[in-house]
Amino acid sequence: MQDGPAERLVVVGNGMASLRFLERLTEAAPGRFAVTVVGAEPVAAYNRVLLSSLLGGEVDEAACTFRGLDWYAGHGITLVTGAPVTAIDRAARTVAVGGDLTLPYDRLVLAVGSVPIRLPKPGMDLPGVITFRDLADVAAIRRAAVAGARAIVIGGGLLGLEAAIGLARLGVGTTLLHVMDRLMERQLDHAAAALVKSAIEARGVRVRLLADTAAVEGEGRVEALRLADGTVLPADLVVMSVGVRPSTALAQAAGLDVGRGIRVDDQLATSDPAVFALGECAEHRGQTYGLVEPAYEQAEVLARHLCGGAAAYAGTALATSLKVSGLPVFSAGVVDVPEGAEAVIWSDPAAGLYRKLVIAQNRLLGAVFVGDVAEQGWCKALLRSGTPLSRADRDDLMFGRTDPQPLAA
CATH class of the missing domain: 3.30.390.30 (FAD/NAD-linked reductase, C-terminal dimerisation domain)
Incomplete structure (x- = not known):
């Protein structure tokens, strides 16, 4: 333990990357920092990897939980949930939380993740068009996935496949649309993708490749989806899973250097040496990552660095x-x-x-x-x-x- 008052460390974001960072930090230097972690969601960090299993009813929310509230309290961490950080004042070294809370910091870590992309097509704001990213999305999808509902999932990447499989487990008639000529084209070649397609279809999911969405249609809510070739597919629910983009608005408004993500160096420091970023929001050597393994590696490096150890992040082989x-x-x-x-x-x-x-x-x-x-x-x-x-x-x-x-x- 250090002499004198502990450094004030504020962590913005309470997802998987943030929690791994906190775990490693408290292991390496208990008591060195006075930590406050702020999450926009109303619950503590949970396992997003299990969202499709949660959607399909294979697990419950308790199985998705990582750490109970007692863990945060036991490690001297102040946890603020359901309250997004709205502004960063780098000159005063404070962050504004919600409408009436201001937190001072000596070091600030941004672990704000990413935001789901919605296609810039007509009808994407209709009720019944839902992204698949967090617990609230899962709850909204399950409410819409009533008996006899017709669901369309847009996007043949990993999250799109998981959403389609989860809906199929609920007994919902599900069609998966993908604009490319194979599923998961960034990870699979044609032969491997064909096997995956067969496995999904065996679970009752209809797969349409080279399917370019033109618009979602309906009077007051989703009723159909129209493809660029004119095909109209009836739908009661459309799940949007076409990718994510790093969450950079908060950092950009604070004047930090931003590209595709919040730009960081090998110690995960931003253009302000008192501010760090990790996980899906961070851009390192021109690369952003949407997987948990790079986020965990970055969390390990940042924890060692802030505790005074020699540590550098060199990138992750995906x-x-x-x-x-x-x-x-x-x-x-x-x-x-x-x-x-x-x-x-x-x-x-x-x-x-x-x-x-x-x-x-x-x-x-x-x-x-x-x-x-x-x-x-x-x-x-x-x-x-x-x-x-x-x-x-x-x-x-x-x-x-x-x-x-x-x-x-």
Whole structure:
């Protein structure tokens, strides 16, 4: 514990990145900071990864909870919920919360996440058009997903798939629309995406690719969705899941350097050395991330840095690991084969199995696994380290390792 008064640390945002940062900070330097965390949602941090399971009724809200209120109190953290930060005064080093609370800070951390994108098309403001991002969205979707309802999910990325599967579990007739020629085109090639599409359709979700939404139609609320080719699809509920953008309005209004996200250096500091940012709102070396793993890595680095340790964030090699209707899927690194690289592929569509390695100069550049993802940890280690592959490594990555001892990456 330090001598003298504790530094005043205010954390804006109480999501998964914020909580991981607080956990690491209190482990490394208990009592060093007088911490106040402010969240716009009315509850403490919860597991957003489980939202589709919550939507489908597989888990309840209690299963999504990370830490109870007693954890915050026990670590001396003041938690303010249901009250968005409305302004930052960098000169006075204060933040305005709601309409009547002002919090002074010595250090400020912005973990304000991202906001869902709504297509700039007619009818997107009609009642019945809902995003899929938080607990309130899940509650709104479940209220609309009554017996006999017809639901359309726009967006064939990870969140769109999860929303469609969750609705299908509720017994709602669900159609998934995606403007591209394959699902999850950033993570999957055509062969892997075809297996995922089959798995989703097996759960009763209708999938339409190359489906460009023109407008949502209805008198007073959603009644139909019209595609650019003129097709009209009846709908009682439209779930918008076409991506997110970093939440930058608060930082921009405070005069911080903003690009796609809030620009930070390798210590997660913004253009103001007293203000830091992490998670989906942050832009590091021109890159923004919409996954939890980079946010957790940034949280670890920032906690070490604020506690006086040597720490630097160098970026994250992106990897996606999920289950689609029980079908394991893993993707990391590049998906399409760049010039000068080779693809090693093994495919058994009848069994729902697919593996693809992208290799250049005898080093792994990317991997896509469907159906069996046992080697995903090894793949991530190889992508980070750039370790050259032996012939045996190639065989083991493609067909699975037979020895019980883990191989060094």
